[in-house]
Amino acid sequence: MLPLQHLTILDLSRVLACPYASMILAELGATVIKVEQPGSGDETRGFEPQLAQDSAYYFACNRSKASITVNLRSAEGREVVRDLARTADVLVENFPTGTLARRGLDYAALSALNPRLVYVSCTGFGQTGPYAHKKGYDTVFQAMGGIMSLTGEKGGGPVKPGLPVADLTSGLWVAIAILASLAGRERSGSGCHVDFSMLDGQVSLLSLAAARWFALGEVPPRLGTEHPGRVPSASFRCADGRYAHVTASDQHWAPLCKALGLEAWGADARFADNAARVEHREPAMAGLTAAIGVLTRAELIARLDAADVPVGPVNDVAEILADPHVAARGLVGEFEYPGVGRFRGLGLPYKFAGFDDPRVGAPPTLGQHTDEILAQRLGYSAEKIARLREAKAI
Numbered sequence: 001m002l003p004l005q006h007l008t009i010l011d012l013s014r015v016l017a018c019p020y021a022s023m024i025l026a027e028l029g030a031t032v033i034k035v036e037q038p039g040s041g042d043e044t045r046g047f048e049p050q051l052a053q054d055s056a057y058y059f060a061c062n063r064s065k066a067s068i069t070v071n072l073r074s075a076e077g078r079e080v081v082r083d084l085a086r087t088a089d090v091l092v093e094n095f096p097t098g099t100l101a102r103r104g105l106d107y108a109a110l111s112a113l114n115p116r117l118v119y120v121s122c123t124g125f126g127q128t129g130p131y132a133h134k135k136g137y138d139t140v141f142q143a144m145g146g147i148m149s150l151t152g153e154k155g156g157g158p159v160k161p162g163l164p165v166a167d168l169t170s171g172l173w174v175a176i177a178i179l180a181s182l183a184g185r186e187r188s189g190s191g192c193h194v195d196f197s198m199l200d201g202q203v204s205l206l207s208l209a210a211a212r213w214f215a216l217g218e219v220p221p222r223l224g225t226e227h228p229g230r231v232p233s234a235s236f237r238c239a240d241g242r243y244a245h246v247t248a249s250d251q252h253w254a255p256l257c258k259a260l261g262l263e264a265w266g267a268d269a270r271f272a273d274n275a276a277r278v279e280h281r282e283p284a285m286a287g288l289t290a291a292i293g294v295l296t297r298a299e300l301i302a303r304l305d306a307a308d309v310p311v312g313p314v315n316d317v318a319e320i321l322a323d324p325h326v327a328a329r330g331l332v333g334e335f336e337y338p339g340v341g342r343f344r345g346l347g348l349p350y351k352f353a354g355f356d357d358p359r360v361g362a363p364p365t366l367g368q369h370t371d372e373i374l375a376q377r378l379g380y381s382a383e384k385i386a387r388l389r390e391a392k393a394i
Contacts, residue, residue: 002029003355007182010084011035011065012072012093012100014042016138016164017198018122019061020171022092025178026064027348027358033084033373034062034364038069038394041366052339054365061171063335063345064361066369069394076393078103083378085110085117090178094122097132107193117191118181122174126197136198141166145202150209152222159222166202173201231277231284232256235314242297243314246288246304250274255307260291333360370394 007030011022019034019042026032036042047057071077082105085091091110093100100106107119124141125131139160142148147166152159177194185191212218212228220228225245227233233247248256250273254266265271265287270280277284292300297313304311313319320326333347348358374380374394388394 001356002358003352005029005031007031007089008033008087009090009092009178010081010088012081012091012095012105013122014094015044016061016167017170018092018094018120018174019044020168021174021178023061023063023065024171024175024348027361028350029358030090032065033088033369034065034067035070035072035081035084036067036366038071038367038392041067041069045366051343052337054337054340054363056343059337059343059345059363062363065364066373067364067367068370068373069367070370071393072103072105074391074393076388076391078105080374080378080388080394081105082110082113084373086113087377088114088117089182090118090120092120092122092174092178096135097121097123097125097127111191111193115190116185118178118185118194119191120174120177120181120194120196122170122196122198124198126200127195129197131199138164138166141170141198141202145199146206146209147202150220150222153224154222154226156222166198169205170196170198170201173204226281226285229278230274231281232288234285236289236292236300238292238297238300239294240296244292244297244300245312245314246292247310252307252309253277256304256309259303259307259309260288262287262291330357335360335362337362338365367394 004025007025009022009025009030009032011018011032011034013019013022014036022030022032022034034042040046042058042062044058044061045054047055049056051059070080072081085105101108107117107121110119111117121127123132124136125134136144139148142160142165143158145166148158148160151161174196177196181192181194209220212220225235227247230247230249235243235245237243246256253271257263257265269276271277271284295303301311301313315323321332326332329351331347331349332344334342334344337343345360347360351357371385374385374388375382380388385394
């Protein structure tokens with residue numbers, strides 16, 4: 001038994017943030033009905049890298065769902081969505097502000113049909129405020145939300161992280177909002193509307209950077225891999241050209257110095273505690289960089305592991321996906337897809353006692369479940385489904 005298998009989610013979203021959220025809930029057991037445009041589907045089906053008629057991008061955030069094709073520009077198609085919303089637990093959408101209201105598919109219209117519906121609207125800037133109708137993408141939200149200003153080397157310009165963190169973290173925010181709303185519904189008996197802004201989500205992630213601003217009036221500078229409030233916490237280049245990341249608190253300082261042959265630093269007043277090391281960041285980092293630079297990455301990690309100093313290799317994607325610990329934790333799964341065969345995907349990072357663990361499922365082909373869902377869930381006859389298809393409503 002999976003923990004969410006009693007839930008049905010009607011997913012009108014596309015691209016990444018909300019599809020990622022609904023995939024998480026699908027692999028936790030929810031029935032997710034993904035509504036796609038007839039003929040083309042979610043635009044990510046055409047993104048690179050292409051596999052058969054679909055893409056690895058689409059696979060990454062649409063596993064374990066059912067796909068139906070519905071034309072929301074058609075009156076008959078909109079009626080199909082209303083019928084599905086009558087018995088759904090959750091509806092999630094990421095259309096531009098006001099789009100679904102114009103089509104009679106907004107929260108006001110659908111909650112009148114289903115008062116228990118949890119309706120999540122995910123937009124770039126929210127339903128209100130001066131930016132409500134502004135357009136944006138992941139990197140725009142990273143830039144405006146502050147995270148890009150924090151990322152980059154000392155003295156260099158802003159750098160975006162290597163993953164679409166605004167989209168991915170927005171997906172996590174949306175999943176949290178859905179679970180919180182469902183928990184609240186158990187007490188109130190009523191659903192709700194969640195207005196989530198991707199910019200709001202990025203601003204909320206500033207957390208520690210904002211705390212420094214609130215406490216010190218300090219705009220944190222770009223420090224590369226270094227930490228503004230801890231020394232050492234940085235990636236170091238080793239003798240073989242590979243990198244390792246070391247983070248040490250006060251209790252690790254003396255063991256770190258001993259492991260690197262810097263025992264005298266343990267009694268050096270400049271480095272007595274973290275506050276002193278932050279004050280004397282430059283000499284501390286210069287000394288550590290020199291001592292680490294004569295060791296291979298494997299030698300450094302072996303020494304620091306033996307001394308119980310937190311350290312890890314800076315892995316690339318291939319290295320971490322081949323790591324024996326990742327294999328032992330079962331993070332990489334497989335599914336079958338028509339025309340592609342077996343394809344790998346990253347599973348959810350949960351291990352349950354009391355529920356079944358989530359498994360990597362297959363993404364749907366475009367419209368794969370249209371007839372099945374309309375017939376079995378809505379009770380439509382074969383003749384009605386044929387009429388809808390002839391009218392290009394599905």
